[in-house]
Every structure is written in C-alpha cells, then in structure tokens.
Amino acid sequence: MKCVIVLCFVMVCASVMARPEDSKYTSKYDNVDLDAIVKNDRLLRNYVDCLLGKKKCSKDGEQLKGILPDALKTKCSKCSDVQKNGAKKMINHLIKNKRTWWDELEAVYDSDGTYRKEYEAEAKKEGIQL
Template identity: 30%
Template sequence: MKLVLLLCLFALAYGQDKYDLEDFNIEEVINNDRLILSYSKCFINKGPCTPEIKRIKDKIPEILETHCAKCTDKQKEIGKILFNKLKTDHPAAFKELAAFYDPTGKYQESFKDILN
C-alpha cells in the first residue's frame, strides 16, 4: 500500500489546493519497463531523477501524511494503475519502495481506502 504513494507521486506535483500534473502520460510509463524501474530507483535515492519526477518525489511525505488529499480523481486513478503495474510486474521494486517510504506500515490502511 505504501507504493500507492509512489503511484500518486507519479500523478502529482505542485499546487495549493490540488497537485498540478494532469498531463502525465501514464501509457508511456506503464508500457516501458526501463522507465518505470528508473523512476522507482529515483524515488528511493538509488538512481537519477528527471526534474519532473524529482518534483513528485519531493511531495511524497505530504501525500502520505494527508492521504493524498490534494490529489485529483484522475491522479488517484493514475496512482492505482501504476501501483498495480509495479506490484504485478516488478514485485522487488514494489517492495523496495514500500520499505523505503513506509517501513513501519503506518500508511497501509489509509492507502487501501484510496485504491478502492
């Protein structure tokens, strides 16, 4: 569930009331294993980040704390897609992200709600 954060993160960036990244190309990411794994490494400080992905990465703590309160419905949907893709196709990367951002499992229940 912690990875939901990553997924929301892909779909998020800046904003006061809502995050602004509605033009994120989900198809480009989910259809490119190299890209999704590269972004995963960026999020856990094991690889370089593009400026766009770094902005998203910087929002992860806020997203976790607020249960994605500033996420739009579209961003939550993108998060669900990315979450499921990573969990299914790249379970090791999924586990690394979960361990990195939620080592105690503090956010698991809240993100179950977001994903359903």
Template identity: 40%
Template sequence: MKLIILALCMAALALAEDKYDSLDNIDLSEVLGNDRLLVSYSKCLLNKGPCTPEVKKLKEKLPEVLETQCAKCTDKQRQMGKQLVNEIKSKHPEIWSDLSSFYDPQGKYREALEEFLKS
C-alpha cells in the same frame, strides 16, 4: 449576503490552489510500458539514481501524499496513483517492495493504501 458569497469564493479559490498541479505531467502508459524507464524512475524515488524534473516533483510530494492519504490529489491523480500502484505491485513486486520499504518502513500507511486502492 455579499460577505457570505465573497467568503465562499475565497474558500473555493483556496481549495483549488490546495491541489497538486504539477503531478499530471507524467505519461503513465509510457512509464508502465517501458521497464527501463520504470526502473530509472524507481531509482530516482529511492535516491539511487538521477531524476527527471517530473519525477523529482513527485518525489518531493510523495511523503505528504502518503501522510494525508492523497488529500490534495485531483481525481485524475488518484486514478493515476491507483493504476500505478496496482501495476507495479502485480508486475514488478521487487520494485514495489523497495518503494514500500523506503517510504513506509513501519507499515503505518499500508492499511490506508489498501483502502485507497479499493475506493
């Protein structure tokens, strides 16, 4: 019995450590409310401009996030991702188009992303 409890504790610890912990530091309302900042961040993500440390971390994780459909994301990160994508798609379609073309040129994540946004 003790072995089972120890194994469950180890599994819980591994799962807790398997989440992205550094992606919660971006103030989403500040980014979405400031076109200059949004353009700057998008340039970083597109390799067309400098990156802040927070956006650099996001940029490093973004391919994995897309590939795993945000499997390691916390609930807060999922909510932030949904809000960010929806806002950019509706208010800045040119930025969305550039980001989509850059990170998903074949469109292989498009269907999964739409499902993610609906959930």
C-alpha cells in the same frame, strides 16, 4: 500506503508541485501517457530509482520525491481524480508485474508499516492484494 505511494509515483507523470493558491498538486502532467510508462521498464525503473535515491532524478522526479511524504501523510488530499485514477493504474501494475520494485518503495516510504495498515482496506476495495 501503496495506493498513495503509487499515486505519488503517478504524479511524476500526472502532477507534482503544490500550488499555494488552491493547495492542489499541479495538473501539468495529467496528460502523460501512463500506458507508455508501464510498458517501458527502463523509464519506470528510472522513476523508482529516483524515489529510492539510487539515481539522479529528472526535474519532475525530484518534484515528486519532494511531495511524496506529504501525499502519504494527507491521503493524497491535494490530488485530482485524474491523479488518483492514474495512481490506481500504477499500483496495480507495480504490484502485479514489478512486485520487487514495489517492495523497495515500501521499504523506504513505509518501513514501519504504518501506511500499509492505514490503506490496506482501501486497496482491497480496489482489488489490490497487498
């Protein structure tokens, strides 16, 4: 679950809207500098707050918020490799450096622990301790 939540979170930076012709999320944001986002707590927190419904979302944040449930449900089957790699970067950062923010996202998007159970083995293979 955490992999997918952050994957979707990264899609704010990497890609957010589904294109009907190929059922993939757009690559419009694939060139966003994720390192700059993880180094900027204010910017990162704005995206987290958007996903939590605590703040008004930017246009890309709103799109992300709309696709997050689908991405969780489908194991990000519409994500590109760039988006999946970006997600891994964000997952690691949030879990290692912003654990309380991660826990807030998990409480909203996986309140019953379904996705955590589903993605735990995958996260472990990636070196992520949930």
